[in-house]
Structures are given as structure tokens and as C-alpha cells.
Amino acid sequence: MAQVPVTEGVFTWPSETPQLIGSRCVACGNHMFPVQAGCPKCTGEKTEQVLLGRRGTLWTWTVQGFPPKAPPYAGDVDPKTFKAFGVGYVELPGQIKVEARLTEADPEKLKIGMEMEMVIVPLSTDASGNEVVTFAFAPVA
Amino acid sequence: MSTEVAIVGIGMHEFGRTEGVSGMEQGVIAVRRACADAGVKWEDVQFAFGGSAAAGAADTMVSQLGLTGLQFINVANGCATGGSALFSAYNTIRSGVFDLGIAIGFDKHERGAFRVDTRGAGLGNWYGASGLALTTQFFGMKINRYMHEYGISHSTLGKVSEKAFRNGSMNPMAWRRKPISEQEALDSLMLSYPLTQYMFCSPGEGGVALILARADKAHLYTDKPIFLNAAVVRSRRFGSFEVLAPSIALEHNAGPTVDSSKAAFEMAGIGPEDIDLAQLQDTEAGAEVMHMAENGFCEHGEQEFMIQAGETEIGGKFPVNTDGGCLANGEPIGASGLRQVYENVLQLRGQAGARQVPNDPKVAYTHVYGAPGISGVTILSR
Ligand SMILES: [Zn+2]
Numbered sequence: 001m002a003q004v005p006v007t008e009g010v011f012t013w014p015s016e017t018p019q020l021i022g023s024r025c026v027a028c029g030n031h032m033f034p035v036q037a038g039c040p041k042c043t044g045e046k047t048e049q050v051l052l053g054r055r056g057t058l059w060t061w062t063v064q065g066f067p068p069k070a071p072p073y074a075g076d077v078d079p080k081t082f083k084a085f086g087v088g089y090v091e092l093p094g095q096i097k098v099e100a101r102l103t104e105a106d107p108e109k110l111k112i113g114m115e116m117e118m119v120i121v122p123l124s125t126d127a128s129g130n131e132v133v134t135f136a137f138a139p140v141a
Numbered sequence: 142m143s144t145e146v147a148i149v150g151i152g153m154h155e156f157g158r159t160e161g162v163s164g165m166e167q168g169v170i171a172v173r174r175a176c177a178d179a180g181v182k183w184e185d186v187q188f189a190f191g192g193s194a195a196a197g198a199a200d201t202m203v204s205q206l207g208l209t210g211l212q213f214i215n216v217a218n219g220c221a222t223g224g225s226a227l228f229s230a231y232n233t234i235r236s237g238v239f240d241l242g243i244a245i246g247f248d249k250h251e252r253g254a255f256r257v258d259t260r261g262a263g264l265g266n267w268y269g270a271s272g273l274a275l276t277t278q279f280f281g282m283k284i285n286r287y288m289h290e291y292g293i294s295h296s297t298l299g300k301v302s303e304k305a306f307r308n309g310s311m312n313p314m315a316w317r318r319k320p321i322s323e324q325e326a327l328d329s330l331m332l333s334y335p336l337t338q339y340m341f342c343s344p345g346e347g348g349v350a351l352i353l354a355r356a357d358k359a360h361l362y363t364d365k366p367i368f369l370n371a372a373v374v375r376s377r378r379f380g381s382f383e384v385l386a387p388s389i390a391l392e393h394n395a396g397p398t399v400d401s402s403k404a405a406f407e408m409a410g411i412g413p414e415d416i417d418l419a420q421l422q423d424t425e426a427g428a429e430v431m432h433m434a435e436n437g438f439c440e441h442g443e444q445e446f447m448i449q450a451g452e453t454e455i456g457g458k459f460p461v462n463t464d465g466g467c468l469a470n471g472e473p474i475g476a477s478g479l480r481q482v483y484e485n486v487l488q489l490r491g492q493a494g495a496r497q498v499p500n501d502p503k504v505a506y507t508h509v510y511g512a513p514g515i516s517g518v519t520i521l522s523r
Pocket of ligand 1: 025026027028029030039040041042043044
């Protein structure tokens with residue numbers, strides 16, 4: 001089964017070490033994710049593309065305990081088979097805090113401040129039978 | 142305090158689920174009740190600002206109310222729709238253009254959590270597809286971080302729900318009128334950690350209308366005018382932590398609630414210590430806790446003691462969400478902010494019945510917060 005990204009331009013793919021793609025303001029150095037053209041910090045109009053760090057610390061988190069509405073959600077929404085998933089903001093040093101799924105969904109195992117690393121996870125299967133993947137962060141063992 | 146504009150009539154359609162009555166019709170009923178309360182006819186109303194998020198263009202309700210030719214402006218401003226209608230009506234009267242007008246908010250939403258239109262919210266499809274486009278997640282993450290930083294307990298979240306449903310049980314207009322215990326709130330289904338089912342409000346239905354007049358003419362309509370001393374709406378600044386954000390800056394900004402609160406107190410010329418009761422946005426139990434501090438009513442972390450000690454109960458030192466808030470009333474987006482003002486008018490008139498705050502409250506405060514990082518505050522006095 002081939003793997004396809006949930007979208008182009010949000011993370012590098014295919015890649016052994018995938019990274020999120022963001023922007024940096026040419027004028028003030030502010031980081032943005034996803035890519036955008038204008039800077040909300042200094043109102044500068046010029047930004048350049050930058051790859052974000054793969055490691056950071058968990059700034060906050062929650063657990064998605066019920067199936068999201070589909071659309072927009074592409075993953076499993078069957079209440080019988082739906083598995084709760086973690087969601088958090090990971091602080092990438094010197095750059096930005098990014099929101100992402102977490103591979104861990106057990107409140108006992110999630111701690112603010114813990115080390116996290118970016119990974120790619122399966123999300124759904126598309127009409128052509130490809131496995132659709134998205135980005136997530138996993139606790140660093 | 143500035144006393145140029147008075148609320149002289151209030152009307153509400155019951156919140157909750159009303160099968161067979163459209164959101165717009167609920168708005169019309171609220172308008173008729175507000176007119177009756179002020180003793181005015183629809184044809185006396187010189188202008189209207191109104192809005193809904195999901196129940197149609199407000200100005201089309203004139204076909205049911207009467208085609209009087211009045212100036213009717215639709216307002217669409219997310220969770221601050223009602224607050225924006227009120228702000229606009231307030232300033233229209235202050236400017237001297239008209240003497241008597243109405244602010245209207247109504248709505249009717251499908252069941253379950255709000256379905257986010259990712260494109261309408263300026264987000265890529267991947268965001269919703271990946272399971273991140275849920276406002277409930279933001280609320281879970283904000284209070285989880287806050288609990289970590291300021292030592293708020295799960296029990297305190299449960300107590301906020303318990304209070305909301307108890308206050309709702311004394312409010313004939315509320316959706317949820319069955320009291321629940323703190324333990325029942327804590328034990329209900331975990332939706333978005335640390336928030337359970339009974340700690341979240343639900344999208345609902347309802348309508349509210351408020352009739353405003355020049356204060357020096359208020360006696361024509363009521364012997365209990367309530368003065369609108371401040372009405373403020375603010376959007377977010379760089380660095381604030383808001384709903385539906387794929388990323389947030391490393392640097393921290395306190396957010397639009399802090400800005401709108403400060404501006405409202407400045408406008409009214411008073412401080413948080415002068416407020417006798419408040420209706421604070423409680424999309425979920427944690428929001429009420431955080432908004433107590435963001436609006437200046439306590440330091441961060443003090444809520445733990447205040448709520449455990451019962452200070453925010455109707456008979457406490459500082460009553461919060463006396464009508465049951467969003468938790469007991471549900472959230473028809475367009476009407477929600479005006480529902481808070483409606484409750485404060487009742488409280489200041491001394492007409493809140495079983496849930497009346499004792500000792501004749503004189504000054505009351507409302508606060509809404511919502512997507513995409515917007516806040517509205519009003520201060521009312523008698
Ligand atoms: Zn910049």
C-alpha cells in the first residue's frame with residue numbers, strides 16, 4: 001500500500017526525517033506555521049520558507065475523546081472502533097509552538113515539559129487504496 | 142460613570158431545543174417580548190442591529206415584525222455577534238443619530254460539537270482532516286496548561302459545573318434545569334481532557350432582544366432604566382493563545398479578554414472592585430475559572446480558593462453566571478452574549494426571582510469570548 005501525505009507543503013515528504021515546513025519573517029525573524037506570506041508580529045510582507053525543528057517540549061495537551069465530525073475529519077469516526085488520540089502544542093526551541101496529534105493518548109503518560117519528536121502516522125485510506133498519513137509528535141523514549 | 146444610554150426593554154425566547162420553531166422565529170418572539178417590556182410598538186423602533194451565526198440574515202425578520210422602513214443592519218462577528226450588535230446600538234444612540242433602537246441575537250445549531258468550516262476559518266483542509274479542527278481541544282489544552290501553572294484542581298472544575306446547573310435550575314429560561322453534583326460532573330464522559338461532558342456547554346437555540354434609548358428619555362419607557370456604562374469588543378494581538386490555531390508564538394500575550402476588560406473599566410471609570418456580579422464566558426468550566434482572572438476579578442490561581450469557598454455562588458462575595466451561564470443555557474452563538482446582558486438587567490432591576498443576588502446589586506459585568514480570538518465586555522448599572 002502506497003503512502004500519501006494528507007496535503008502537500010505542510011511537512012517534507014517522502015523523507016526519512018520529515019520536518020514541518022514554516023515561514024520566517026525576513027524583517028523580524030518571527031516564525032510561522034503553516035507557510036504564510038505576511039508577518040502577524042511586525043506586519044512585514046516578506047517571509048521565507050524554513051524547515052522547523054523535529055524536537056521540542058510538550059507545552060500543553062488534551063485527549064480527543066470522541067469521534068470528530070466528518071467532514072472535515074478523515075480518520076475513523078465509527079464510535080465502535082474510534083480510538084482516542086492525543087493533541088498538543090509542542091514548543092520548538094527558538095521557533096514556535098506547533099499544534100499536532102500526539103501518538104500517546106494516556107493522561108497518565110503525558111506530562112507538560114516532556115521531550116517530543118516529530119513522526120508520521122497513518123490517518124485513513126483514500127479512494128485509491130493509499131494510506132493517507134499526517135504528522136504527529138511522539139514522546140522521546 | 143457615563144450614563145448616556147439606557148436599556149429600557151428586554152425580551153428572550155427560551156434557550157434549549159424548540160422543535161418546529163426556527164432560529165429567526167425565536168428572534169422575532171424575543172423582539173416582541175422586548176417591545177412589550179418597554180411598552181413600545183415595533184413601529185416606534187428607529188433602528189436595529191441583529192445577527193445570527195447559523196439561522197439566517199437578521200434583517201429578513203422585518204417581514205414578520207412589520208415593514209416599517211427602519212434602518213436594520215446585520216451583524217456577523219462569530220461569538221461576539223450579540224456583543225457587536227449591542228456595541229453598535231449603543232454608539233448609534235450616543236452619536237445622536239437615533240433615540241430608540243434594538244439589538245437582536247438569535248440562533249439554532251445542529252446537535253453535537255460545532256462543525257468547523259476550515260476554509261471559512263482560513264485553515265487548510267489538512268487541519269480538519271488530521272483531527273485538529275475542534276474548538277473543544279483548545280479549551281481542554283488551555284485549562285490543562287492553566288491548571289499546571291496555577292494549581293487549579295479537577296474538583297474546582299466540577300464545582301463550576303455544579304453551580305451552573307444549580308443556578309440553571311432556578312432559571313425558567315434555561316435549557317438544563319436539573320441540578321448535578323460535583324462528582325457527577327467529574328464522572329461524566331471525558332470529552333477533551335481534563336474536561337468532561339457536563340463541563341462543556343452545547344450548541345443550542347434561543348433569541349434575545351434589548352431595547353436601548355437615550356438615557357434622558359428612558360423614563361418614557363420604564364421606571365427601572367439600566368444604564369449601559371461600557372460596551373467594548375476587541376480582537377486578538379500577537380502572541381495570544383486562541384482557538385483553532387495550528388501554531389502559537391513563543392512569546393506570550395494575555396489575549397483579547399484582558400484588553401476588552403481593561404478598555405471597558407476605563408470607559409466606565411470604575412474598577413473590578415466595584416462590580417457586584419458578573420456573567421463570564423463559560424464555554425466550559427475551565428473558561429469561567431480563567432476568565433475570572435483575565436477580567437481582573439482576582440489574581441491567577443486565587444480562583445481555587447474562591448470557588449472552593451463558594452464565593453462565586455449567588456449568595457457569595459462575587460456571584461458569577463447567576464443564570465447558569467452557557468453550561469446550563471447552551472450556546473446559540475448569536476444570542477449568547479445578549480443573554481448575559483438580559484440576566485444582568487433582571488438582576489439590577491431586582492427581578493431575577495429565585496436566583497436574585499441579595500443586597501440590591503448596583504453594577505454588573507458581562508464577558509464573551511470566542512473564535513477566532515475575540516472578546517466583548519459590557520458594564521451595566523442602575
Ligand atoms: Zn515580522
